[in-house]
Amino acid sequence: MFTGIIEEIGTVRSVKPGRDAATLEISASIVLEDVRLGDSIAVNGVCVTVTEFTQDAFKADLMPETLKATSLASVKNGTRVNLERALRADGRLGGHIVSGHVDCTAKVRSRRPEGNAIYLELAIPDEFSLYLVRKGSVALDGTSLTVFDAGTDSITVSLVPHTSASTILGSKMPGELVNLECDILAKYAERMLQPSAGRSDGLSLGTLKENGFA
Known part of the structure; x- marks a missing residue:
């Protein structure tokens, strides 16, 4: 989970394409201050998992769906990208709730x-x-x-x-x-307003009244 408050702009150091997938290496500094393997970092709003890191860069794998649905398919060496670490439970929600799952x-x-x-x-x-x-x-x-x-x-x-x-x-x-x-x-x-299995109607004012919410 993220907040949409960008921490720094990183730079793509390399793109290694695979079969319907790719591996990105991105130069950074702030997001690496407390990084660990398996951490989540948002790259241009896409939640990726850190698979390797050094003092000044990290790597992440991109799935086929990520390449199909986001602009990360077009990044190349030298492309600048927005970076944000996942939200800490004791941090401020300065922006809004961002999942890192691009629509x-x-x-x-x-x-x-x-x-x-x-x-x-x-x-x-x-x-x-x-x-x-x-x-x-x-x-x-x-x-x-x-x-x-x-x-x-x-x-x-x-x-x-x-x-x-x-x-x-x-x-x-x-x-x-x-x-x-x-x-x-x-x-x-x-989703709550849509009809679901076992219900003929979605959420409505009548449903709320029947259940004591209005």
Whole structure:
């Protein structure tokens, strides 16, 4: 579990492709301060497992599904990536609950500076628009952001100067892809409202009243 508060920008040192899979080696410093084998690190919002590490780099394997569903399939030597260690139980939840399980990739449709902010509009698949609402939370390349505006096929986010400087989002240009993870709480809520086995209706006001919740 992560918070979407990026700790540092790492650099891909090598990509070793395998059969429908790959191994990444990434240069880093902060996320390696207390690293152990088997630890989880979010790389551009994708939760990966540390398989090897040194004082200045770590390795992680990418599964076929990860390569199909995320932008990590296109990284190469020298690519800069957002990094975050898993949330400690005694840490602050500075962003929002991020699982590290990317839902889809979104393409930057436009980039517009306004005052000290940068507005990014991103095209999103229709099937995920249900989970993205104005003033709600979204993780883009692992970065916790507030949705500034939401349409049926796009969202707009606003990057403050700190976010632009401390994450790779500040350099994203139209046409580039980012990993998108919807707010997991929205997905749970939607699931609860759907009919399930043994029930003719999903969660409703009537159901809540019958069970003493309303």
